[in-house]
Amino acid sequence: MSREAQVNLAVVVALVxxxxxxxxxxxxxxxxxxxxxxxLALAGVGLNIALGQGGLVSxxxxxxxxxxxxxxxxxxxHAQTYTPLIESFGLPGTNLMPxxxxxxAISAALAALLIGALSLRTTxxxxxxxxxxxxxxxxxxxxxxxxxxxxDGLSIYVRNRFPGVNTLAPIQFxxxxxxxxxxxxxxxxxxxxxxxxxxxxxxxxxxxxxxxxGLDPQRLKLVAFVLSAAVTGLAGALFxxxxxxxxxxxxxxxxxGEIMVFVIIGGVGRLMGPVVGAMVFVLLEHLLGxxxxxxxxxxxxxxxxxxxxxxxxxxxxxxxxxxxxx
Amino acid sequence: xMSLVLLAEQVLNGLQFGVMLFLMxxxxxxxxxxxxxxxxxxxxxxxxxxFAAASVAAATGSFxxxxxxALAAAAVAGVIVELLIIRRLYDRDHLDQVLATFALIxxxxxxxRWAFGSFPLYLDIPPxxxxxxxxxxxxxxxxxxxxxxxxxxxxxxxxxxxITRTRIGIRIRAGExxxxxxxxxxxxxxxxxTLIFALGAALAGLAGALVxxxxxVQVGMGEPVLILAFVVIVIGGIGSIRGxxxxxxxxxxxxxxxxxxxxxxxxxxxxxxxxxxxxxxxASMAIYILMGAILIWRxxxxxxxxx
Numbered sequence: 001m002s003r004e005a006q007v008n009l010a011v012v013v014a015l016v017x018x019x020x021x022x023x024x025x026x027x028x029x030x031x032x033x034x035x036x037x038x039x040l041a042l043a044g045v046g047l048n049i050a051l052g053q054g055g056l057v058s059x060x061x062x063x064x065x066x067x068x069x070x071x072x073x074x075x076x077x078h079a080q081t082y083t084p085l086i087e088s089f090g091l092p093g094t095n096l097m098p099x100x101x102x103x104x105a106i107s108a109a110l111a112a113l114l115i116g117a118l119s120l121r122t123t124x125x126x127x128x129x130x131x132x133x134x135x136x137x138x139x140x141x142x143x144x145x146x147x148x149x150x151x152d153g154l155s156i157y158v159r160n161r162f163p164g165v166n167t168l169a170p171i172q173f174x175x176x177x178x179x180x181x182x183x184x185x186x187x188x189x190x191x192x193x194x195x196x197x198x199x200x201x202x203x204x205x206x207x208x209x210x211x212x213x214g215l216d217p218q219r220l221k222l223v224a225f226v227l228s229a230a231v232t233g234l235a236g237a238l239f240x241x242x243x244x245x246x247x248x249x250x251x252x253x254x255x256x257g258e259i260m261v262f263v264i265i266g267g268v269g270r271l272m273g274p275v276v277g278a279m280v281f282v283l284l285e286h287l288l289g290x291x292x293x294x295x296x297x298x299x300x301x302x303x304x305x306x307x308x309x310x311x312x313x314x315x316x317x318x319x320x321x322x323x324x325x326x
Numbered sequence: 327x328m329s330l331v332l333l334a335e336q337v338l339n340g341l342q343f344g345v346m347l348f349l350m351x352x353x354x355x356x357x358x359x360x361x362x363x364x365x366x367x368x369x370x371x372x373x374x375x376x377f378a379a380a381s382v383a384a385a386t387g388s389f390x391x392x393x394x395x396a397l398a399a400a401a402v403a404g405v406i407v408e409l410l411i412i413r414r415l416y417d418r419d420h421l422d423q424v425l426a427t428f429a430l431i432x433x434x435x436x437x438x439r440w441a442f443g444s445f446p447l448y449l450d451i452p453p454x455x456x457x458x459x460x461x462x463x464x465x466x467x468x469x470x471x472x473x474x475x476x477x478x479x480x481x482x483x484x485x486x487x488x489i490t491r492t493r494i495g496i497r498i499r500a501g502e503x504x505x506x507x508x509x510x511x512x513x514x515x516x517x518x519x520t521l522i523f524a525l526g527a528a529l530a531g532l533a534g535a536l537v538x539x540x541x542x543v544q545v546g547m548g549e550p551v552l553i554l555a556f557v558v559i560v561i562g563g564i565g566s567i568r569g570x571x572x573x574x575x576x577x578x579x580x581x582x583x584x585x586x587x588x589x590x591x592x593x594x595x596x597x598x599x600x601x602x603x604x605x606x607x608x609a610s611m612a613i614y615i616l617m618g619a620i621l622i623w624r625x626x627x628x629x630x631x632x633x
Contacts, residue, residue: 057421118618121625125364125420125564129556130621136553137614144607253553257428264425294440300432307426308414 004319008272015178015275023171031170032242037282038177039238044262044274045184046231051260052269053192054224055204059256060115060131063138064108064229066251068236070142071104073154073246080157097162097176100237108233109226111138116225120218135253142248153247160241167241177238181275184231189271191227200224232259265306267313276314334465336586337579342471344578345478349533350555351562351570352485353526359565360502360522361416366427367407368530368555369548370434375400375531376538376547377438380447389452393535400531401524408523413516431549439545446542449535474536481529482571489567498522502565554581557617563630572628577613584612 015038022030043065050056078085078093085091094100119130148154159167167173191197203210203217210217240246249255258281265280266273284302288295310317354368378399383392407430415423451470458466489495500508501518509515534548541547558577562569589605596604620628 051421057424059424118621121621125358126560126626128364128420128424129560130617132553133557133560133614133617136550137611140610141607144603144610146603253549261425261428264421268421294436296432296436297440300429300436303429303432304411304426307422307429308411311422 002319004270004315007315007319011272011275011279012182015181019171019174019178023174028170031174033282033286035170035174035177035242037279038174038181038275039235039242040259040262040282041275041278042177042181042184042238043232043235043259044266044278045181045188046228046233046235047259048228048263048269048274049188049191049231050225050228051263052273053197053200053204054221054228056120056221056225056228057128058119058131058225058228059128059253059260060119060133060135061229061232061259062251062253062255063111063115063135064232065236065239065255065259066138066142066246066248067108067111068104068233068238069240069246069250070148070154070236071107071233072100072160072237072240073156074148075100075103076156076160077148077154095158095160097160097167097241100160100241101180101234104233104237105230108236109230112226112229113222116222116229120222120225132253132256135251135256139248139251139253142251149247151248153245153249156240156244156246159244173242177242180234180238184234185271185275187231192271196220196223261303265303265313267315270313270315273313273315280314331463331465332586334461334463335467336582338467338471338475340579340582341575342474342478342578343582344575345475345482346533346537347551347554347558347578348478348482348571348574349529349536350551351558351574352482352567353529354555355559355562355565355567355570356498356522357526358559360498361519363412363416364420364423364427365412365526366424366552367430367434368526369552370431371400371404371527371530372534372548372551373438373545374403374434375534376449376543377442377447377534378531379535379538380449380543381442383449384447389450389455389539392449393532396531396535397528400534401528403531404524404527405520407527408520412523413519416519435545442545444545446544449538449543451539470539477536481532482567485567494521554613557613559627560617561620561627563627566627566629569627569629576616580613580616581609584609588612 015034019031019034022028022034043061046064047058047061050058050061075085075093076095079095080093083093085093115131115134119127119134122130143151159173161167162176165172165176167176192201199210199215200220200223203215203220207217210220236250239250262277262281263274264277266275266277284299285295288298292298306313312320350368350372354365357363357365357368375396379392379396382395383389386392411426411430415426418426455470455473457469459469459472461467487495489498497508497513497518500511500513501515501522505515508518530548533551534543537551538547554577555574558570558573560573561576562571562573585606588609589602592601592605592608595601624630
C-alpha cells in the first residue's frame, strides 16, 4: 500500500469513528462540527473534479453551492407553507431529502452547462475572472430577488426528512452526510481511472494530442465541469439542511475561494485532499476562532505559507510528492 | 424634457463610475500584461487607500494631504507585498497566484478590521468641491463627481502617454513582449516589476480615496470593485490600457443606466411592484450579460490580441 493510500484509509477511519466517539461521549457539538466539515469536504470533492482532474481553476463554484442551497430552501419553503411551487401546475414543494438532492444536483449541472459553455471559450486567467464574474452575477441576483427572502435569506424550521432516519438527531444526520461523501469519493476515484478520466487528464496536460486522437478536449472539460458542479450542488443542499437556512452568502465569492482553499490545503488532485482540507479548516475555525475574532489573519498567513512552501498540500507533506505520470 | 435631464445625469453618473473602475482596471491589466500575475488583492489596496485618506483627513482636515496619504500608503504597501510575496509568484501557475492573493485579502481585511473596527469611516468632500454646479440644459450636477470624471480621464490620458511616449513606457512594453530579451539589454527586470506593481497599487489607492468621499469607507469595500474591474478587463482585453478605459466606461454606463431604466421600461409591460423587483434583479445582472455577449463575439476582449 502506498503512503497516500495509507493516509486515505486513516482519513476514512477517522471520518467514521471520531464523530461516533464524540456522540457516545455526549459531545453532540463536535458531531455537528464534523458534519460541517464533511459537507464542506463534499463541496471540495466536487471542485476537485474540475480543478484537480480537469485543470479548470474555477473561482465560481459558489454558484453551484448556492443553487444547491436554494434548491433545498425553495422546495422546503413551499412544503412548509403548503403553497404550490409553480402556481399553474399545482406542483407541490417537498421535504424529502432524496428528491431535494436530485433537484439540487440537476439544477447545478444545468447552470454549469451554461456557464461552462461560455467560460470554456477562454483559458487561463480569463477563465478565472469569468467564473468569478458569473458567481457575482448569481450573488447579486439572489440579493435582489425578493420572492425567497432576498438579502435576509430563507429559514426552514424543520430539517428535511429521509426515509427511516431521524434527521434531527445529529449523529444520524452525520450518517447521511458521511454516506453521501463516501459515495462521492468513490465516484471521484472511479472517474479518475475510467476511460473518461484518463482522456480528461490528457486534455489537461496536452490538449493537442487529445484532439489528434479524435477526442474534443473542450467537450471533456465541459463534462468534467458539469459533473463537478452537480456534486458541489449536492453539498449546497446538505449545507442548507445542516443550517436550516439559506442566504445569498452561499453565492458570495468568498465561498468560492474557501472551497478552493480546502482543495489546496489538502492537496490538489489528491482523492482525500478536500476532506483533509475541510477538516483542518473547520478545526482551525473552531480553535483559532475561540481565541480571537480576527483568526482569519493567522489563517491567511498559514495559507500563504502552504502555497509558497508546501506545494503538494498537507497530503503531499505526509505522503511525499505525487508520482509523475509518464 | 424632464427625462432628458434624468438621462444626462445618469450618463454622467455612469461615466463617473466608469472612470473610477478604470483606475482599478488599469493597474490590474498592466500587472497581468507585464508580469502575468492575477492579483485578487488589488481590492485590498483600494480599501487601504480609502482608510489612509479617511484617517489623515480626520487628523489634519486636509483633503489634499488625504489623497497624498492614500497614494503613498497604497504604493508603499504595494512595494512591500511585491518584495515579500508577489515576486515569488511570477513563475507559479495561476492557481497558486489566486490562492496566495486570496490569503492576502484575508490578512488585509481582517487586519484593517482589527485596526479600525467594523464601523465605517467617513471622508468629507472638500468645501471647494462640494455642492452642485449648473450645466447647460438646466442640469444641476455635483461638482465633486464632475471633478472625478475629469481627473479619471486625465489619468487615463497620462497613462496612455506614459506607455506610448516615455522611456519607462518603452520598458514596460518591452517587458510585456519578451522578459529575457529585455533583461539581456541591461534593464533591471525585477525593479521594473516592483515599479509597475507600485504604480498599479497607487492607482487603486487613489481610486479608493476618491470614491471614499462619496461612499462610506469600510472593510471589504474593494472586493465588489475588484470583480467589476475583472469584468472590465475581460471586456477590454488583458494588457490593454485603452481596452480597460473602453471596458470601464461600458460597464459603468451599463450598470448605472440599467439600474435606472430597466425598472422603468418594465413598467410599460407589467405592474409597478413587480416591474421594480424584476427590473432590479435584471439590472444587477446586466453587466454580466454584456460580458457574456462580448465573450461570444470576441473571446479575448475588444482590444485583446492573444488568449
